[in-house]
Amino acid sequence: MNMSRTTITIKQAKDQLVLAAKQYFSKDACGAYRLDRRRARPICLMGPAGLGKTEVVRQVAEEQGLGFVSYSITHHTRQSLLGLPQLREVQLGGETVTATRYTMSEIITDIWQEMERTGRKEGILFLDEFNAAAASLHPVMLQLLQNKALGQHAIPDGWMLVVAGNPSDSNRSAERLDAVTADRLRMLRLRPDLAAWKEYMMPRGIHPLVLAYLECYSEDLHQLGTEDGVVTIVTPRAWEDLSLQLYFYEQEGAAVGETVIGQVIQNEAVAKRFWLHYKKKEQALYRKTASQLEQGLPLNQQWERLRALQKQDVWALTAFLADRIQRMCRQAAEEEQALETLHGVLQEALGSGDCVAYLRGLSGEHPSSTWTFVQSYLEQVEEDPSGDGLRTAYQTGPLARRGALVDRACAMLEHTIDFCRRCYPEQPQMEYLVESIARDKTCQSIVSLRETPLFTAAGRELYVRKPKTPARKAV
Template sequence: MRAVTVARLLGREIEAVLSGEHTPLMLWGPPGVGKSALVAQVARDAGLPMIDLRLSQLEASDLRGMPYQKDGRVEWAIPAMLPDAVRHGPRGVLFLDEINAALPQVAAAAYQLILDRRLGDYRLPEGWVIIAAGNRLGDRGVTYAMPAPLANRFTHVELAPVIDDWLAWAEKSAVDERLRRFLQQRPDLLFVFPEQANTHAFPSPRSWAFADRALRKFADDADLLEPALIACVGEVAALLFIAWMERPQFDIDTLLAQAEPMLPDDADGRWAVLDAALVRARQLDAADKEAASRLLRLAARFEPELGERLVRVLRERLGEGLYALDAFDDWAVACSRDHGVSA
């Protein structure tokens, strides 16, 4: 699910607590896609405090409290980190992060809090919502399979990285324009989960935000900038970004909007345009004939061997429907002319 949709859903859950209709929500997603940041932003937008409990770092007693003797019986001291209407306010967000990385006994202690909004003598204030988050089992994090009784206490949503959502956040957050333009042309690099388990740095929405910081810190020192970017997003993505910055710059959306796209004169620039066009073609909605026609018009401006690469990808996406487009006929005529074949 896209971040904008998840944000709206979370906002409704915050409102629903006032009518007694709130259901605890579990937010799933791979590392680095912005689960924690999204929940924090929704809480800020609602003007509410958020208490972030990293359950993977807690012991069961941290939630249950410590026992002490009073009047000949054992009572439990309520942990100060749990929401309190007097200290924290009558409304807020209790965020149980890394819940499926918690020790089983910690997860067990959370059962009652999540379902019954209480834990022993402690009562969660009525205006507080419960949201949890965690990585999926296949993400190679330190996770436990969520027990069925705990899973059944949540509704479940999976957060997916989408380039438009990240670009909207990046513009609002004043991320370096070069970085925004690069990922706009290479959305396939927004998130690339590493195939090898021992890979430490890889592209993700979070690590690209780190790359933005690196650009600000090391822009005046090329010797430091390259290793700093590699440390953020990994070698492949970092070197592609550096090579892109050294190429003549263009805007793929502007080129696609032109009736007769004007390609760069140099070979490096033309290859850069082709790379960006191929990414667009691979992500093309087969029903979007206008977008396909724009890509065909662009293909007609390339040398035949380059344009044919783009058309082959369009054929994979549109199938036989490609041949019904007027722009395909125009490309075929241009390609035949460039090959010296009579139309």
């Protein structure tokens, strides 16, 4: 088996990037880097467009506390990479001669500016579309890999080089790396992976019907084909963009037609297949089920209909319910944030000795919810020397409303977990539901405020069933 051709997911690539960064920036007892810069092979992420290569490198830099500078090689000429030539008089062998010197490369300049801006002396320089560089830049790229320099200027010590490229079948201007260039790189060959993409998208709120479609047509996560002699491509990035577009159109009440989908999913067959899936959605059933679960009502009337749903419709329903829970948690979190701001204002009012006078003279920028509460309070109270009226208004108004929103979200979560466990036992939808909430930081902050035994038990079962794989075994 040719191990150099083994492919990995973007999640596994991130694990390898983290390990590479730790190796690259490791220091000895004297504070010197253990790895000589000339021996530090740059990592090359080679994979189809739209997998999230740039984003994953950015994430690693941020999580490791590193600076980050990103460039696309195709946007550069020889002059912008090497700097502009200048003629200068220099002394050579006792004679004054005119020699060519170069200004600092735009990329090297940006690295120094990033260090000044962030105060981070270590970082990652990411160069995208590395194998699509013009032929005139090939010697420059080879020098960069070998000497970590662009022309006469070296990449600052403490900066790690990561490059990325696309296979030639998905990028007409891309070329296969020659053996000499490849021998100076650590190659990570990436493949599209639905599980890794879901893990990335869950906290961002993927549209339920996009998820349901891809669970049934996972091969469409990334599609490369030709239509009328023109190369067409569908990427994970396109599905993320479509998810955002569907949410916006639905919020605005705008019609979603096949042409709208085709604007993003630019493969006619895939766009049509998704459109048929979207058009036959049972949104009325989804909404009714979600409403009854939210109210804690039995689902007796539609139970058999729910049990008889096709696989892709079960996925769509589960994703729809997860999205409803996430929205409820976000609403509660927004109320929580507004409450903190209001609480600070009211604390100052209570400490002033005259709540009414203080709030009447309130100025500055405050959220609309703060002004609404203050206006309502002042309309009902003329004097409040003890502040009891203000405390009561706060406790019975915003504080109680926040508590009710948290209660609703957590109750909806528990009812949904119970429903999935009884209606679709031993099916992967429960795993998706639990992970979509567990990986959402906003949901976690709200769910942690209440007891949710069913969710906790389901999460524990999932963790036992799916132990984590060590990063070094991923490749």
